Amino acid sequence: MTWGAQVMIDTENLATLLDTLCPMFVLVDDGGRIIRVGPTLQKLRPDQPMAGKNFLDVFELVRPRAVTTISALMTLAGAKVHLKLHDTPRTALKGLIAPLPHGKGAVINLSFGISILDAVGDYALTSADFSGTDLAVELLYLVEAKSAAMEASRSLNLRLQGAMLAAEEQAFTDMLTGVKNRRAMDVFLGHLISGNSPFALMHLDLDFFKSVNDRFGHAAGDYVLQQAARIMVEETRNDDTVARIGGDEFVIIFKGLADEIIISAIAGRLIDRLQIPMVFENNTCRISASIGTALSTQFTPPKAAEVLHAADLALYEAKRNGRSRHCLYSTLVDLQRTNAATDTPSE
Amino acid sequence: MHGLINRAIQSFVCATYGQSCWLRVTEAADLGFAEFEAMLVYDDDVTVRVMDALCADLNRPRAEILEDLGTYLVSHPNMEDLRRLLRFGGVTYVEFLHSLDDLSDRVRLAVSDLSLPELELREVNPMEYQLCCHPGLPGFSSVMVGVLRAMADDYGALAMLSHDGQEGEADVISIVLVESAFAEGRHFDLGRASYD
Numbered sequence: 001m002t003w004g005a006q007v008m009i010d011t012e013n014l015a016t017l018l019d020t021l022c023p024m025f026v027l028v029d030d031g032g033r034i035i036r037v038g039p040t041l042q043k044l045r046p047d048q049p050m051a052g053k054n055f056l057d058v059f060e061l062v063r064p065r066a067v068t069t070i071s072a073l074m075t076l077a078g079a080k081v082h083l084k085l086h087d088t089p090r091t092a093l094k095g096l097i098a099p100l101p102h103g104k105g106a107v108i109n110l111s112f113g114i115s116i117l118d119a120v121g122d123y124a125l126t127s128a129d130f131s132g133t134d135l136a137v138e139l140l141y142l143v144e145a146k147s148a149a150m151e152a153s154r155s156l157n158l159r160l161q162g163a164m165l166a167a168e169e170q171a172f173t174d175m176l177t178g179v180k181n182r183r184a185m186d187v188f189l190g191h192l193i194s195g196n197s198p199f200a201l202m203h204l205d206l207d208f209f210k211s212v213n214d215r216f217g218h219a220a221g222d223y224v225l226q227q228a229a230r231i232m233v234e235e236t237r238n239d240d241t242v243a244r245i246g247g248d249e250f251v252i253i254f255k256g257l258a259d260e261i262i263i264s265a266i267a268g269r270l271i272d273r274l275q276i277p278m279v280f281e282n283n284t285c286r287i288s289a290s291i292g293t294a295l296s297t298q299f300t301p302p303k304a305a306e307v308l309h310a311a312d313l314a315l316y317e318a319k320r321n322g323r324s325r326h327c328l329y330s331t332l333v334d335l336q337r338t339n340a341a342t343d344t345p346s347e
Numbered sequence: 348m349h350g351l352i353n354r355a356i357q358s359f360v361c362a363t364y365g366q367s368c369w370l371r372v373t374e375a376a377d378l379g380f381a382e383f384e385a386m387l388v389y390d391d392d393v394t395v396r397v398m399d400a401l402c403a404d405l406n407r408p409r410a411e412i413l414e415d416l417g418t419y420l421v422s423h424p425n426m427e428d429l430r431r432l433l434r435f436g437g438v439t440y441v442e443f444l445h446s447l448d449d450l451s452d453r454v455r456l457a458v459s460d461l462s463l464p465e466l467e468l469r470e471v472n473p474m475e476y477q478l479c480c481h482p483g484l485p486g487f488s489s490v491m492v493g494v495l496r497a498m499a500d501d502y503g504a505l506a507m508l509s510h511d512g513q514e515g516e517a518d519v520i521s522i523v524l525v526e527s528a529f530a531e532g533r534h535f536d537l538g539r540a541s542y543d
Contacts, residue, residue, distance in 0.1 A: 121538025127438045140537050141435035145457030148428045152351075152385040159384075 011035060014107075022109045023131055024093075028055050029105040032070025040129040041110060044091060044119075055108070059083045059093070074099055074106060083110070089122050091115055112136070117143065174244040176222060177229035185243035185251050189304045192255065192296070199296045200263050202252040203311035204232070204270070207288040207323040209248040216283045223280040224287055231273045235266060251311075258297045260328055267291045267326035275324060290318040294329035348394040349461045352484075353383040356397060358426075359419045368404060375400035388460065398486070410489040417493020421501060432457075433498060434535045440504035440527060444468050444476055444495075463487070467517075476522040479514065488518035495522060503532025 011027065015036040018025040023040035037050045050058055054070075061067050063082040073081075076097050083093045094113040099106045112119045116136055119125065130136045172184035180188070192199050206228055213221035225248065232242045232252060241253040257263065274289045292314025296302040299310075310329040317335075318327035360369045373381045376396035383389070402409050421430050432453075436446030446453075447466045454463050464483035470476055478495070480488040492508050499506040504527050511521035 117538075119538075120536065124536050124538070126535070126537060127435075137435060137537065141432065141453070142456060144428070144435075144539065145432055145453070148432075149386075149458050156384050156386045 018107065021131060023129065024110040024112075026050070026055060026059075026108040026110065027105065028070070028108065030103055032056060032073065034058065035105070040125070043125065043129060044085065044123055058086060059095075060086050062092070073097065077106070089118075091119050091122065116140065174229075177226050177244050179229045179233065179250075180241055180243035182243065182245040185241065185245060185253070186304070188241050188243075188253060189307075192253070193302055193304055197255060198258045200254040200257045200293055201296070201307050201311045202254070202263070202267065202291055202293045203308070203315045204250040204252065204289050204291045205315055205319070206248040206250075206274070207290055207319075209287055212285045212287060216280065216285060220280045220283060220285055224278055224285050227278050228274055228287070228289075232270065235270050235273065251308075258295050260293075260295070260330065263293050263295075264326060264328065267293065271324050271326065288324040290315060290323055291326040292316065292318050292329065293326065298329060298333075348389050348391050349458075350383050350385045350387040350389060351458065351461055353389055353394055353397070354385040355420060356394070356401075356416065357383050359416045359423075360401060362423055362425055363415065363419065364405065372397060372400045372404055375404065409486060413486045413489035414493040414496075417490040417495075418497045419493070420490070421494055421497035430501065431535070431539070433494075434501070435537075440499055440502035440506070441473075441524070443498060443502065444478070444522065447478060466491070474524045476524070477511065478520040478522060480518045480520065482516040488520055492520055495520065500530075501533050503528060503530040505529035 015027055018027070018036075019038055023038040025036075025038045026034055026041065027036040028034055032055045034050050034053050034055055042050060045058075056068070056070065056073070060083065061073070061081060062084050064076070067073050067076065067081075074097070077099045079097070081095045081097065083095050084090045085093070092113065092115040093110045095108050095110045097106050097108050111134075116139065120140060127137050172180055172187070174181040189201075206224070209221065209224065212224050225244070229242065229244060229250070232250060236242060236252060236254070239255050241251075241255075243251045243253075245251050254263070254266075270291065271289050274287060278285045278287070292311045294307050294310035294314060296307055299306050314327045314329040314332050317332050318325040321327065357369060360372060370381055376393070376399070378393065378397070398409060398412075401412060405412065420426050421433065433443070436450075437443040445468055447468055450466050451463045454461055462483070464487050465481040467479040467481070468476055469479065478491065480491055488510065492510065495506070496508050499508075505525040507523040507525060509521050511519040513519065
């Protein structure tokens with residue numbers, strides 16, 4: 001037996017062993033020529049036998065990039081290298097170089113790394129293409145199982161989010177103060193008008209609220225709004241409606257009330273109580289309120305927007321007269337009539 | 348009961364007997380809703396009521412319906428995802444049978460709060476196996492008979508399946524492999540994309 005034959009038998013035995021243990025191996029000779037490749041690796045290029053070619057003609061070294069010769073490659077023994085196939089699909093591969101004894105070449109074991117997800121599709125690989133101890137198939141199983149579970153969770157999240165938005169949309173309560181919100185007020189106002197029930201509508205605006213917010217922060221502002229809402233609820237009857245319709249704007253609807261003397265008394269009490277300083281975290285917050293009131297009976301037939309607008313005009317008049325005032329829409333109308341009467345002769 | 352199990356029943360009933368049957372069943376079971384969420388957990392009692400209502404509506408024994416459910420889980424196009432996950436178990440039907448020992452662990456890896464009963468495969472001889480279904484999910488062994496039968500078709504194996512009584516609290520399924528490469532079987536690639 002010649003020395004050459006001895007080497008050939010060794011190579012043959014080694015290749016058979018490697019076929020089983022690491023089916024993506026490359027066996028190269030000392031000149032960098034490929035002697036054998038594992039069956040799975042050859043599956044990546046079924047029509048172009050890799051054996052016989054130069055390793056660096058089939059694979060491009062991505063990292064470390066400086067290596068362009070086979071002798072330089074051999075110095076990377078034991079280190080992890082990143083490679084790519086030269087032609088498309090340019091699948092990324094990880095590799096480990098193990099030199100054979102006596103400078104007789106090397107075994108380079110390759111694996112897909114994270115590119116396995118594309119590779120199994122590109123090359124129609126099956127479980128049989130991976131060695132029994134390779135976790136590749138388990139990895140693929142997990143990716144699919146987790147993706148399916150994630151998709152189910154995601155669709156549940158979307159539906160829950162939709163339900164949450166719908167619930168918020170339908171909510172009638174102002175989350176901060178616990179009184180009704182704008183939406184509830186609109187609905188309630190609609191009911192009163194369609195049921196022909198007389199009512200008084202009070203539009204209340206907190207004075208100096210912005211300065212509380214600016215000086216003591218939003219937490220203080222929120223506290224003041226909560227206290228103000230509580231006072232309004234306490235000063236009204238159970239079947240009256242208190243609603244917060246904007247930042248520091250409230251509307252109170254008094255069902256069946258058309259007596260301006262009673263209305264004015266309630267407005268006076270509200271302003272008195274709201275003027276009492278509130279203490280929040282050792283800061284004294286001072287606010288007050290301006291109020292405008294309109295009666296539904298002042299309109300035939302009353303419309304929601306009309307009554308609201310009238311209360312709004314009265315509120316504006318109250319603010320114009322200095323803060324902490326109440327103004328009735330009827331007073332405003334009388335005033336305008338008087339002004340018109342006194343203006344007329346001078347024309 | 349995990350929503351995935353309830354959702355599987357819903358999907359099976361809708362695909363096999365139609366939406367109207369499912370609505371009758373949910374009404375008879377007094378669910379108060381018609382759609383199960385796959386990723387929520389429901390009271391066990393809810394599933395029991397649905398199965399009772401379904402048996403009454405179809406006038407068929409529970410075990411038979413559950414076997415059909417098992418077959419549906421593997422063979423219906425709606426359930427392709429699940430079939431693929433099961434096929435990861437092995438290259439041949441026998442390998443797949445052996446992978447059942449890990450099924451409950453595999454399921455837990457994917458969905459941590461879904462726990463299926465332990466399965467234990469015993470090889471009587473290379474053509475004859477016994478699958479022990481441990482307790483924890485009533486009717487699971489019936490579903491498994493359907494799953495195993497459909498998976499045999501999937502692999503192209505010819506197998507005979509039957510309930511083989513009980514061992515303690517465990518249900519035993521007997522699997523007799525008549526021929527392991529009887530037909531072509533359905534195609535399976537590891538890569539999803541190439542399958543689509």
